[in-house]
Amino acid sequence: MTAAMTGVVGPDLRVTLRALKLGQMLDTLPDRLALASQQKMAHADFLQLVLADEVSRREAKSASLRARAAGLDAAMRLDTWDETAAVSYDRQLWNELVSLRFLDGPHGALILGPVGVGKTHLACALGHIAIRRRRTVHMTTAAKLFKRLKAARLDNTLEAEMRRLAGVELLILDDLALQAMDPIETADFYQLCVERHQKASTIATSNRTPDEWLSMMADPLLAQSAVDRLASAAHQLIIEGPSYRQRQKPAIRHDTTAAD
Numbered sequence: 629m630t631a632a633m634t635g636v637v638g639p640d641l642r643v644t645l646r647a648l649k650l651g652q653m654l655d656t657l658p659d660r661l662a663l664a665s666q667q668k669m670a671h672a673d674f675l676q677l678v679l680a681d682e683v684s685r686r687e688a689k690s691a692s693l694r695a696r697a698a699g700l701d702a703a704m705r706l707d708t709w710d711e712t713a714a715v716s717y718d719r720q721l722w723n724e725l726v727s728l729r730f731l732d733g734p735h736g737a738l739i740l741g742p743v744g745v746g747k748t749h750l751a752c753a754l755g756h757i758a759i760r761r762r763r764t765v766h767m768t769t770a771a772k773l774f775k776r777l778k779a780a781r782l783d784n785t786l787e788a789e790m791r792r793l794a795g796v797e798l799l800i801l802d803d804l805a806l807q808a809m810d811p812i813e814t815a816d817f818y819q820l821c822v823e824r825h826q827k828a829s830t831i832a833t834s835n836r837t838p839d840e841w842l843s844m845m846a847d848p849l850l851a852q853s854a855v856d857r858l859a860s861a862a863h864q865l866i867i868e869g870p871s872y873r874q875r876q877k878p879a880i881r882h883d884t885t886a887a888d
Contacts, residue, residue, distance in 0.1 A: 637661070656681050691760050698765040704752035715745045715869030722750070722865060728758060731798060736830040736862035740837060744871025747833040751800050754831060758798045766793070767800035770832075774813040781812075794823035804832040805841040814845040818854040825857040832858065 637657050645653055657678065664674045695702065706726065724730070725737055737754070739747045755765045768776075773793075780786040793799060809817065824830055836844070838859040845851035 650682060652685055653678060653682055687760075691756075695756055695759045695765075698755060698759060699767040700755045700759065700765065701748075701752050704749045705756045706753040709746070709749055709753060710872070713746065713869070713872055715741075715867050715872075717741075717865055717867045721863060725754060725863060725865065726757065728754070728761060728763070730863060731758065731763060731829045733861070734797075734827065734829040736832070736858065738838065738859065738862045738864045739831065739833045739867065740864060741835065741867035741869075742871070743835055745867040745869050746872060747835075747867060748802050750865070750867075751802060751831050751833050755798065755800050764795070764797045765800065766796045766798075767802065769802045770804045770817075771807065773801065774809070774816055777816045778812060790819060790823060793820060794828065797828055799824065799828065799830045801830065801832045804834045805836050805844040806834070807844070809845045811846040814847045814850050814854075817845070818847075818850040821854040821857045826861065830858060830862070832862075 637654060642651075642654060645651055645657075660674070660678050660681065663669070664677070669677070692702070730737060737751075739751050741747055752767060755767050758765050777786060777789060780789040821830075834841070838855050841855050842848065842851045845854075
């Protein structure tokens with residue numbers, strides 16, 4: 629029985645694969661060789677199989693790196709969302725959002741609900757899907773974004789920063805209007821909404837409704853104009869239910885043994 633038939637990879641092949649920067653192929657090659665032997669696979673079919681494995685590996689690694697650069701939490705993906713969670717939301721609308729057709733509008737999405745129901749997780753999951761489809765994504769909390777824009781003012785890079793944010797295909801603002809926004813933050817939010825309106829998609833998560841956002845902003849006129857632009861072009865996914873963090877409380881151990 630030959631080495632190939634048993635799935636054993638010889639030292640010369642290992643050296644060759646590593647020289648071609650295909651060393652990760654060694655993780656699955658033995659199983660693929662065994663499969664090829666069992667199925668009497670043609671050489672061309674076997675080559676297609678192992679090269680497809682390599683393409684999948686590289687795409688997965690590339691997506692992981694781009695997701696990290698986009699500010700996405702690696703653990704908040706669609707496959708890690710707890711479908712059994714005791715929260716309710718419009719599943720039909722969610723499926724529509726998962727399709728990412730709203731990016732072609734371009735439209736946006738507002739994911740609203742009380743604290744701890746998974747708004748950030750769902751927004752981040754949409755970001756991961758967009759990354760895998762080669763769309764540009766940036767995710768940040770609203771507080772961090774406004775802080776960054778204030779810093780950009782100090783070093784005269786505000787215009788460049790706004791251009792960069794305007795050019796992102798999917799901008800995800802987490803915890804929008806969680807805190808009161810001062811005049812500079814309100815003005816920056818207005819400018820961002822103007823720059824992205826009907827040009828790019830924005831997802832915002834918040835535990836307040838768009839009407840409540842107005843009272844959190846310093847300038848009523850700018851606030852109204854910004855919120856109108858953002859909300860008028862966005863789907864609203866409302867999540868209701870108890871906080872999942874309550875389910876993460878440490879359990880109390882009941883020791884049945886007598887104390888010393």
